[in-house]
Amino acid sequence: MVLKAQQFINSTYNKGATLGIAAVPENGNTSWTVMYALTRALQHELGITNLSDGFGPTTLSTLQTKFPVINASTKTPENILKIIQSGLYCKGYDGGKIDGTYNPTVQASVTQLKKDMGVSSALPGSGIEPKVFKGLLNMDPYVLISGGNPSIRQIQQWLNGRYVKRRDFQIIPAEGYHSRTVAQCMLFAIQYEAGMADGVANGVFGPGTQSSLKNHVLQVGSTGIWAQLFTAAMILNKRSVAFGSFTAEVSTAVTAFQTFAKLPATGKADFATWSSLLVSYGDQSRAGSACDGVTKITDARAKALYAAGYRYVGRYLYNPSTKNLLEKQIQPGELATIASNGLRCFPIYQTFNNSVDYFTPAQGAQDAEDATFWAKKFGFKDGTIIYFSVDYDALDGEVTSNVLPYFRALNNALLSSSGYKVGIYGARNVCQRVSDEGLSSTSFVCDMSSGFSGNLGYPLPTNWAFDQIDTVSVGTGDSLIEIDKNISSGRDIGQNTYNQTSVSSKLDVFFNEKLYKDALLKDLQKYLVSIGVPEIGGDGWTDRDWATLGGVTTTMAFNRILSKDILITNLARELGIRKALIQAPVLWESRKWNPTDIAADDAVIVGAKSESSTGWGQIFASSAISGWNYCVSKKIISGNLFDPIKDLRTVWFKLKDDIDFNIKCTAYLHFWDANDIGVPRPSLSMKPADIQALIGRYNGVGPKAEVYSKEVKGVYDVLENYNTLCRG
Structure with a gap:
């Protein structure tokens, strides 16, 4: 009979063309496709010209005006009665023959439908009212x-x-x-x-x-x-x-x-x-003892939070952006400040976890590695729960298809590589489902997003640790901070002591252009002139080539590294090295770029050469691959290994066209170079001789590399002098 309903739609409405849809599949299966078609058919019969799948206010009001009730005694168009009969069959009720009559079978079925709905007392009889008609033409049981x-x-x-x-x-x-x-x-x-x-x-x-x-x-x-x-x-x-x-x-x-x-x-x-x-968020005026935020907890802010009754602070292990929310990641010295003020910290891991496409098993494995790296770097002890974010309204089917496989892979990788536990941040449904699979220890619930389908209609997860209910401001003046207020269940109390790590208050900070930009540029220019590198020209440039090909002046090279100060600073912090170790070769290679480099790049592009040194840092693809693969293998960074042969050309073009990738490879190469020449791994406390040796290896080996090491070490020293002033 569902098949006959589908045939009625196709034969009556020109295979769907009259309704603005394709022909309904004649397969005998009820579905939203059929219900939408019946809804459009009803709208057409009511004289509505703007047809849609939705049984909305216009359809309801028009039906109310023309047919406030349809029963055996009303004069109702035959096709509307056939729509009712078809809807009954698609809903699982007997509609009799689809013959356009409101026969006893239809009357009995409508009576039963209204009883099942619970409206038979309010809407007695066997007639079908507009709201009942609407309920008939959907998939609600x-x-x-x-x-x-x-x-x-x-x-x-x-x-x-x-x-x-x-x-x-x-x-x-x-x-x-x-x-x-x-x-x-x-x-x-x-x-x-x-x-x-x-x-x-x-x-x-x-x-x-x-x-x-x-x-x-x-x-x-x-x-x-x-x-x-x-x-x-x-x-x-x-x-x-x-x-x-x-x-x-x-x-x-x-x-x-x-x-x-x-x-x-x-x-x-x-x-x-x-x-x-x-x-989901409940009474938002109630006091919370936990909070989370994207702003650094200073001493003044920590005191304000404690005075306001907060004891647990959620902070992020990593921030992938170099442009937004620059204090989102735990800042140097922050954990010590939090602990010294009587607060405990629980770590959160989130990159771009805001759509279903993000959640794959491969991403879960990678995130486990990344989170482990950062948690250890910040000194979080074994047993710490890390909250991995599902920061969007994950539909139940997406939880099954994507989120659960992601968390399975994440658990497998995390359990095999660290002593940390998995927590989840998300809506109620996704938290409970991940927990039910044994894939999370506790849940951090985003109940503030009350409109999420994963919150509406779902109870608080059984293993909830933190319940996020409101965004508030705490403190005034220097202590003012905006936070998300959380209720704490006591299932997770975070950490207040940390392992000794390389992360310290002596990490580099962002460059203070207002105080030091002009002075640093003058000192760089003075030093470079002293070793034969003028502000403009040199290195085989003719005046004509400089004008037509666009040479790079000392000032231009200097502005390049300043334009990437956020990237370079964060990269240096992540790797636990001095930012000058990245800045110096990039500035030098940018300033020394010349017509020979242009010709070499052109030869690679047309296939005449396999590779050349390229980009701001003038790096060979083979060298970049060595540095990258070394750092991945030593878990200094996370990522997939490159094939030295198959990926050579791909990496070369990425070095040439992707400035950020080029700068990152400049840093990674230092780690491979240190291993190659037998000096200690780059760190915050390298000896000057090791720094110079490392800089020389960046250029290669032999007499030219020795000269390079001395010249670029001088650039390093000028930059490090001002970086030290910024660190205070």
């Missing part, structure tokens, strides 16, 4: 389905029956599952019972709704509609109570819920409890 909760179905039917005649209330599924639709209808119900008129009630947890809840504190013995609404909210949050009055048993269950959610355990239906049952 109105019978208990596999795994459904009979108590939840009872609530759904009760909501439908009590509020179906209110203007903005739409009939909801009655299949026994909580959902965002049910959650929003609960808010409508609260507003209706608070006396809000149609058009005022909007399903939003606003001031009017909150004010009403504050006036309806319930306790043992409370009965009536508010007790029904409260017990319904408890059941929807998976609390085993009877729907109806506020009994002693309900009070006991409320106390258990309050204890679980870290609310005052009063056993009453107070405002905080109402709020936590109805919206």
Whole structure:
């Protein structure tokens, strides 16, 4: 009969052309495709010209005007009756023959449909009203389905029956599952019972709704509609109570819920409890003892946070951006400041985890390596829980297809390479599902995103550690900081002591251009002139070539490294080296770039040469591959290894065209060079002789490299002098 419904659509509406769609597949299977087609067919029969898949306000109001009820005695166009019969079959009810008659079979089925919906008392009889018609032409079930909760179905039917005649209330599924639709209808119900008129009630947890809840504190013995609404909210949050009055048993269950959610355990239906049952963030005015943020915790800010009652601070292990949120990553000396002020830190790992495409097994394995690297670098001890972020509204199917495989790979890699534990940051559903698979120790819940489909209709995860509920500001003046306020369950108390690491307050900082730019440029120019490198020209340049090919002056080379100061500073911090070790060769090679280099690059481009030194740092692809692969193999950085032969040309073009990649390879090459010539790995406390030897190896070996090492070491010294001033 579903097949006959599909044939009716295709034969009546020119294989879908009349409805603005393709022909409906004639396969006998009900689906949204069929329901959308029936909705468009109804709109067409009602005279609506702008057809759409949605059974929206226009369709509803037009139907209400023309056919406020359709039954055996109304004069209804034959095709509309056939649409009803087709919808009944697609919904699982007997529509009789699809013959355009409102026969006894149709009447009996509509009567049963309304009973299943829960609206038979409010809308008695066998007629089909506009809202019932809307419920007919969708895929919502109105019978208990596999795994459904009979108590939840009872609530759904009760909501439908009590509020179906209110203007903005739409009939909801009655299949026994909580959902965002049910959650929003609960808010409508609260507003209706608070006396809000149609058009005022909007399903939003606003001031009017909150004010009403504050006036309806319930306790043992409370009965009536508010007790029904409260017990319904408890059941929807998976609390085993009877729907109806506020009994002693309900009070006991409320106390258990309050204890679980870290609310005052009063056993009453107070405002905080109402709020936590109805919206994910609950009562946002309640005090939080945990927070997270993207701003450095200074001594003044730490004191302000402690005074405000905070004890746990979430900070990020890594920030992939060199342009945005520059204090997002844990800053030098920050963990010591946090600890000295009585605060504990819990680490968060997030790069670009904001779409489904990010979550793959390969990415999970890589993130485990990266997070381990940074956690160890900052001194987090074994047993620390690292919260890996799922920072978007992951649909349930995406959790299955992408997020769970990502966390499986992440767990496998993390458990094999470190003593850290996996936590998850995300909406309620994704946190619970990852936890149910045994893939997370605790959950950091983004309940502030109350509109997420993964929050609406889902209870607080059973293993929640931190519940993010609001963005607030704490402190004033130098102590002012914006944070996300979190409730803490006590399942994770973070860290307040750390292993000794190479990360220290002596790491380089961003260059203070206002104080030192002009002076540094003058000192560089003075030094370079002293070794025969003028501001302009030299190295085989003719005046004509300089003008036409665009030579690089000392000032231009200097401005290059300043333009990449954020990248270079962060890179030096990550690697635990002096930024001058990166700046010096890049500035030197940029200034010494000449027509010979141009010709060499051109030869590679046309295939006459396999490679040349190229880019700001004038690096050979083979050298870059050696440096990159060495650093990956030693877990200095994370990434995939390059094939020295197959990837040579790809890496060369990346060195030539990608400035950031070129600069990074300049730094990585130093680690390979140090191993090659037998000097200690680059660090913050290298001896001058080792620095000079390393700089020389960057150019190669032999007499020319020895001259290079002395000349560029001089550039290093000038740069390091000013970097030291910036460090203070």
